[in-house]
Amino acid sequence: MTFKAPRGTKDIFGDDIFLWQEVEKILRGICERFCVSEIRTPVFEQTELFQRGVGETTDIVTKEMYILEKKGSESVTLKPEGTAGAARAFVENSMYAQPQPTKLYYITPAFRYERPQAGRQRQFHQFGVEIFGSYDSSCDAEAISIAYETLNRIGIQNIELRINSLGGNQCRKKYNKILKDFIGNNIDSLCEDCQERFEKNPLRVLDCKNEKCKKVIENAPSVIECLDGECSAHFEALKKNLDNMSIPYVVDSKIVRGLDYYTRTVFEFVSNEIGSQGTVCGGGRYDNLISECGGPQTGAVGFAMGLERIMMLVKSQELIKTKGRNVDIYIGSIGDEGFLKAQSIGFELRKAGINAEYDTLKRSVKAQLKYANKIDAKYSIVIGESEINNDKVMLKDMRESSQKEIKLSSLKEMLIQLMN
Ligand code: ATP
Ligand code: MG
Numbered sequence: 001m002t003f004k005a006p007r008g009t010k011d012i013f014g015d016d017i018f019l020w021q022e023v024e025k026i027l028r029g030i031c032e033r034f035c036v037s038e039i040r041t042p043v044f045e046q047t048e049l050f051q052r053g054v055g056e057t058t059d060i061v062t063k064e065m066y067i068l069e070k071k072g073s074e075s076v077t078l079k080p081e082g083t084a085g086a087a088r089a090f091v092e093n094s095m096y097a098q099p100q101p102t103k104l105y106y107i108t109p110a111f112r113y114e115r116p117q118a119g120r121q122r123q124f125h126q127f128g129v130e131i132f133g134s135y136d137s138s139c140d141a142e143a144i145s146i147a148y149e150t151l152n153r154i155g156i157q158n159i160e161l162r163i164n165s166l167g168g169n170q171c172r173k174k175y176n177k178i179l180k181d182f183i184g185n186n187i188d189s190l191c192e193d194c195q196e197r198f199e200k201n202p203l204r205v206l207d208c209k210n211e212k213c214k215k216v217i218e219n220a221p222s223v224i225e226c227l228d229g230e231c232s233a234h235f236e237a238l239k240k241n242l243d244n245m246s247i248p249y250v251v252d253s254k255i256v257r258g259l260d261y262y263t264r265t266v267f268e269f270v271s272n273e274i275g276s277q278g279t280v281c282g283g284g285r286y287d288n289l290i291s292e293c294g295g296p297q298t299g300a301v302g303f304a305m306g307l308e309r310i311m312m313l314v315k316s317q318e319l320i321k322t323k324g325r326n327v328d329i330y331i332g333s334i335g336d337e338g339f340l341k342a343q344s345i346g347f348e349l350r351k352a353g354i355n356a357e358y359d360t361l362k363r364s365v366k367a368q369l370k371y372a373n374k375i376d377a378k379y380s381i382v383i384g385e386s387e388i389n390n391d392k393v394m395l396k397d398m399r400e401s402s403q404k405e406i407k408l409s410s411l412k413e414m415l416i417q418l419m420n
Pocket of ligand 2: 258
């Protein structure tokens with residue numbers, strides 16, 4: 001019997017895992033700089049949280065969720081995104097009663113039943129930031145600046161920030177009506193999905209990836225013209241905030257994002273270098289979600305970045321050089337006595353903070369040293385009976401191909417010095 005990883009999932013290991021770890025280090029470093037703390041929420045939540053939070057008419061809820069049913073217990077769903085869980089945690093743990101804002105980040109797997117293709121998987125990973133407690137545009141700009149600086153720090157080139165405003169409930173109502181009229185007049189030119197969904201949620205049509213629909217949408221009326229005074233002022237203020245931080249952007253009135261909870265600001269960072277799945281980051285303001293989750297009315301804004309798409313850019317633009325495995329010393333051994341000494345010294349060195357490796361396969365010395373080369377160990381020694389009896393060993397510098405004799409009993413001190 002052999003097994004395969006489920007369709008749309010990937011093992012991450014070998015050279016790739018060093019790249020992932022390096023990127024994760026950057027993400028955590030950025031969050032520390034921007035005073036954002038980590039939150040880890042469960043991988044599954046009550047199904048209803050996503051239905052209400054993400055929105056009944058979204059693609060995610062209507063066709064992409066992994067719903068788990070167990071006889072006798074309530075329905076739970078693998079998280080398709082991170083915001084709903086963070087919002088639930090904010091309310092359940094009364095974080096709103098603490099001094100605001102509450103700034104949270106997560107690095108999490110997410111699950112969506114989609115057709116796998118480059119940059120689109122069924123289990124993928126998101127880096128997300130959520131800021132709760134402010135309605136002000138400066139907070140939208142703060143979230144955007146975190147995403148911007150993250151992409152910058154990773155070194156990603158040629159990426160565009162697109163912003164838009166969907167307005168508040170009233171503006172949305174007004175726009176939905178105008179958009180419905182427009183779509184109604186073009187209904188025959190749309191894909192089947194859109195013909196069906198435009199009645200319930202016309203905004204979804206703007207988000208459709210079908211080429212036919214994209215063509216129609218080009219001429220759709222702009223949501224920005226439906227913004228009321230306050231929403232318009234909010235959007236203008238956001239632009240000022242971004243200008244103030246010298247963050248470049250373009251206004252794109254067709255951006256609506258795939259989730260229902262957005263109000264006012266929405267934004268995306270898009271690359272044209274990784275094919276059709278070019279959106280590496282999406283976010284926006286969602287002032288109704290916290291109250292929807294049973295908390296007090298609370299301003300909120302956030303984003304999520306797709307890490308698989310980030311990694312595609314990291315690789316194609318060759319942005320990060322990793323050192324790979326970092327082995328300080330390989331301890332070769334001859335015979336049983338030699339092995340026991342190698343094992344005890346190896347353990348001592350590891351406890352002292354030195355990355356040490358020794359043979360556990362009972363290989364020949366020649367094979368051991370070949371392996372030491374392969375794992376790119378900085379130093380190596382070989383311990384046999386005479387090394388133990390005379391307290392002497394040759395310390396070989398594998399990179400310089402030079403060696404010198406040292407006392408076996410002073411190996412640890414020697415290495416500590418060499419490593420600093
Ligand atoms: P798309 O339009 O590409 O389907 P989305 O609007 O569904 O994206 P969000 O729900 O906003 O995306 O998720 C934020 C980010 O997560 C996306 O910009 C993308 O980088 C990433 N992402 C979303 N779905 C997937 C997936 N199935 N596989 C890999 N990454 C994904
Ligand atoms: Mg999607």
